[in-house]
Each structure stands twice: as structure tokens, then as C-alpha cells.
Amino acid sequence: MNKWITEFVLYAVYMVFGAAWATTGAVMPQIMADFNIDVSHAALMSNVILWAKILGAFCTSILTAQLGAKKSYLLGCVLTGLSIFIPWTNNFDLLLVIRFMGGLGGAICLVSLVPTVARLFDNKTASALNSLNCTSNIIGTIIALTLAGSLSIYFGGWRNLLAVYGVITLVLGAVWFIVFTDEEVAVTAASNDGSTDKLRIMKDAIFNRVVWGMIAQYVGAMIMMIFMFTFLPLYYAKYAHLPPESHAHLSGTVNQVGIMLGAIAGPFCKARGYHYKNWLFSTSIAMAITTFIMLFATNDILILVCSFLTGFVFATWFAFIFSIPKETLKGANTQTVTYTMSTFWVCTFVIATANSQLIGWSIDATGGFTMGFIWVFALMVVSPIVALFVFPKKSASHA
Structure with a gap:
């Protein structure tokens, strides 16, 4: 029974975190009025969380090694819970500090999702729960x-x-x-102490081809998803020159619906026995096609249908890609999978954030979205091809 209560906590914490993150955008006019600030400063309420998640994802493996999963996750909840002091905060800089600390806590909770599920459940159940847990942030945002x-x-x-x-x-x-x-982790006889063993496990996770294959595969699609919510609303509002009756601006919402349904379908697809390399690469082709149409089409129906399909196909990945560490790494335990996911999220967030900034600069430099569209599409094509070569061969045993 405790494992299902734990799963409920994992889902609920990150759902609440997603709600708290998205709330600042929804009430931004009130924040601007209360602190007499402009849009760029108000946007920092959300942006500092993204930067905090990079640092937090990096620190999670270290915290877990030093404190254990129980205390490190509790620390994540405490950091996120510091928002209880916001009603007494009248200094905007202090408010940003609280939000940054909340971002650190959210990152700890995010990185802990996969390793905790991997420890408590069998492979089939873990695959379904990994996919389900990826919807927690979406539900919170909605x-x-x-x-x-x-x-x-x-x-x-x-x-x-x-x-x-x-x-x-x-x-x-x-x-x-x-x-x-x-989890009690046995220390190998060859190790003089636990720290030596932890260092070896961390090194194995960081330099494993499986981890870097996951990063290469995921980052292209993640950049597209960030682009969907960061830049497309601006594109449809000021650059697309669509007629007043156009519904293309609903593409973000339709994409979210696709993600929700895709996350449900993913475990059923995985249960059919597809190898993760086959599934991820073949669906990447489909996503590249739907992304191209979504970005360059002018017909509302095409835009909305392809937006839905892009989100749907992307979400089927959750059941596959987040099950890879437990199913492929030898001797995978909570600590091993934590190091793996910490490396994965740090690198993915850094690459995605850097590319998002590049796209923003291209829009300012060119006065349009053509270059940004081309860049997103190119990343969608290149990313899975690189992953195909980085992932170990199917017959290889993963260390």
C-alpha cells in the first residue's frame, strides 16, 4: 500500500509545482501592478524557475548520495514549500529568491520521479507510471x-x-x-568505503551511451515543445497575419490534449514489444513531418491536426524513454537511475534553454519566424539521427 501512496505523492507534488509555476503567467497583470514592474521583470517569476531546474537537476544526484532519497525528496518539498512566505514578501528580489528556491525543489522532485518508480514497481507497471507521471505538470498547468x-x-x-x-x-x-x-545499497567488497562506490556509479551513469542517447533523442522534441509555448503565441498574435476568424492560436491547447492522450497510449504501444530504438526513431520521422506542416502551413485544420499529432506522438515516448535506465543498465538501483536522470535532465535543460535563446535572437535579428522555424525543424530531424548512432546496439549489454 505504501508504494501507491508514494506514487500519489510523486504525482501530486509535481502537479502542484506545475500549477504554481503556471499561475504566475495567469496572474501576471496583478504582479506587475503590485510591484510596479514591466513585462520582462514579471516574466522573471517564471524564468528563474527554469534556471533553477538546471542547477537543481545537477545537485539531485549529489544530494541523494549524501542524504538518501528520503531526505533529498523531503528537501525538495521544503524548498518548493517556501512559497508559504510569499504573502509577507514585498521586495521583488526576495520574491525571485523564493521562486528560485522553489525551482530547485521542483527539479529535485522531477529527477526523483523515474528512480523512485523504478525501485518500487516492476518494469511493466513502472513504464505505465512513468508515462502517467509526465502528465502531472500538464494537469497542474491546465x-x-x-x-x-x-x-x-x-x-x-x-x-x-x-x-x-x-x-x-x-x-x-x-x-x-x-x-x-x-533503499539499502550494498557497498562492494572492492570499495574501501561507500563514497568510492558512489563515485564509480556516478561516473558510469554520466559516461554511459544509454544516457547520452536519451539526451540526443529527447532534446530536439523538447525544444519544439518549448517553442510551442514560448514563441508560437507571439507568432500567431503579431507575425502570422491570420484572419480574425482563425483558430490557429489554439494550437498550444490542442497540443496539450495530444500530450495527455499520447501519455495514456504510450504504455499500450510499449506493451506490444517494440524496441525503444525502433519506436523512438520511427515516431521521430512522423513528428518531423507533423512539425514541418504545423510550422509552415496556413490552413487552420492542418495546423491544429498536426499540433495534436505532434503532442500525441511525443507523449508516447514517455513510456519508452524513461524506462530505458531501469531496463538496460546493469545492476540498476535507485542511486544508479537517479544519477542517470540527473545527467539527462541537466543536459537536456541546458541544451534546450540555449537553443530557445538562439531562436529568440533569430526572431529579433530577422524580424520574423522563418529562421526559427527552420532551426526547430532541423533539430527535430538531426536529433533522432544522432541518437540512433549514440544508443548502444540492440544486442549490446549496457554497463
């Missing part, structure tokens, strides 16, 4: 975008709403601490 305004009024302002999210996270962290038990 809740925030739909209800943030009403919830803000109900709780007496956006500060109180963010504080409520913090309280919920702290309660969930307490439940985690009660029900979760750390």
Missing part, C-alpha cells in the same frame, strides 16, 4: 490557466494562492517522509 483567476480571488490574492500551493506541498512532503523507506 488547473492554473483555467482556475488561477478564480482561485486568486477566493484565497484573497495571488500571494495567498501561491502560499496555499506551498502548504499543500509541505503536507505531501510530510506524507512522503512517513511512508517512504530508503
Whole structure:
């Protein structure tokens, strides 16, 4: 029973984190008015979380090695729960610090999802739960975008709403601490102490071809997803010159629906026995086609259909790619998978953030989106080809 309570906590914590992250965008006019700041400064409320997630993903493996999974995840909940102090924060810089700390906590919780599920459940169940857990942030975002305004009024302002999210996270962290038990990792006889063994495991995870294959495969699609919500709304609002009756601006919402349904379908696809390399590469071709049409089409129906299909196909990856560490790495335990996912998320976030910035610069430099569209499409094509060569051969045993 405890493992299902643990799974509930994993899902709920990251769902609340997603809601808290997206809420700042939904109530941005109120934030701007309260602190008398412009859009670029208000946007820092969200952007600092992304940068914090890079640092947090890097630190998670170290924290887990030093504190254990139980205490490190609790620390993540506590850091995220610091938003309880926001109602008493009138200094914008201090507010950004609290949000940054929350981003660090969210990163710890994100990296911990896959290794915890891998430890508690068998391969088939873990695959389904990995896919399901990837929808937690999406559900949180939908809740925030739909209800943030009403919830803000109900709780007496956006500060109180963010504080409520913090309280919920702290309660969930307490439940985690009660029900979760750390895994006992045996130290090898060849090691003089536990730190030597941990260093070897970390080195094996960081330099493993499986990990870098995952990064190469995922990063192209992730950049496309970031592009979808960061730049496409601006494109449809100011650059696309679409007629007033156009519904192309709904592509982001339709994409989210596709992701939700794709995450449900993914485990069924995996259950049919497809090898992860075959599935990821073949679906990458489909995604490249739908992405190209979505970016360059002018017909609403084509844009919306391809936006849905892109999200749907991408979400089927969750069941495959996040099961790779447990299913392919020899002697995989919580610590091994944590190091693997920490490396994966750090590198993916860094590459995605850098490319997102490059796309932004290209838009400013050219006054249009053509170069950005071409760059996103090129990454969608190149990424899976690189991954195909980086992933070990099917017959190879992964160390």
C-alpha cells in the first residue's frame, strides 16, 4: 500500500509545482501592478524557475548520495514549500529568491520521479507510471490557466494562492517522509568505503551511451515543445497575419490534449514489444513531418491536426524513454537511475534553454519566424539521427 501512496505523492507534488509555476503567467497583470514592474521583470517569476531546474537537476544526484532519497525528496518539498512566505514578501528580489528556491525543489522532485518508480514497481507497471507521471505538470498547468483567476480571488490574492500551493506541498512532503523507506545499497567488497562506490556509479551513469542517447533523442522534441509555448503565441498574435476568424492560436491547447492522450497510449504501444530504438526513431520521422506542416502551413485544420499529432506522438515516448535506465543498465538501483536522470535532465535543460535563446535572437535579428522555424525543424530531424548512432546496439549489454 505504501508504494501507491508514494506514487500519489510523486504525482501530486509535481502537479502542484506545475500549477504554481503556471499561475504566475495567469496572474501576471496583478504582479506587475503590485510591484510596479514591466513585462520582462514579471516574466522573471517564471524564468528563474527554469534556471533553477538546471542547477537543481545537477545537485539531485549529489544530494541523494549524501542524504538518501528520503531526505533529498523531503528537501525538495521544503524548498518548493517556501512559497508559504510569499504573502509577507514585498521586495521583488526576495520574491525571485523564493521562486528560485522553489525551482530547485521542483527539479529535485522531477529527477526523483523515474528512480523512485523504478525501485518500487516492476518494469511493466513502472513504464505505465512513468508515462502517467509526465502528465502531472500538464494537469497542474491546465488547473492554473483555467482556475488561477478564480482561485486568486477566493484565497484573497495571488500571494495567498501561491502560499496555499506551498502548504499543500509541505503536507505531501510530510506524507512522503512517513511512508517512504530508503533503499539499502550494498557497498562492494572492492570499495574501501561507500563514497568510492558512489563515485564509480556516478561516473558510469554520466559516461554511459544509454544516457547520452536519451539526451540526443529527447532534446530536439523538447525544444519544439518549448517553442510551442514560448514563441508560437507571439507568432500567431503579431507575425502570422491570420484572419480574425482563425483558430490557429489554439494550437498550444490542442497540443496539450495530444500530450495527455499520447501519455495514456504510450504504455499500450510499449506493451506490444517494440524496441525503444525502433519506436523512438520511427515516431521521430512522423513528428518531423507533423512539425514541418504545423510550422509552415496556413490552413487552420492542418495546423491544429498536426499540433495534436505532434503532442500525441511525443507523449508516447514517455513510456519508452524513461524506462530505458531501469531496463538496460546493469545492476540498476535507485542511486544508479537517479544519477542517470540527473545527467539527462541537466543536459537536456541546458541544451534546450540555449537553443530557445538562439531562436529568440533569430526572431529579433530577422524580424520574423522563418529562421526559427527552420532551426526547430532541423533539430527535430538531426536529433533522432544522432541518437540512433549514440544508443548502444540492440544486442549490446549496457554497463
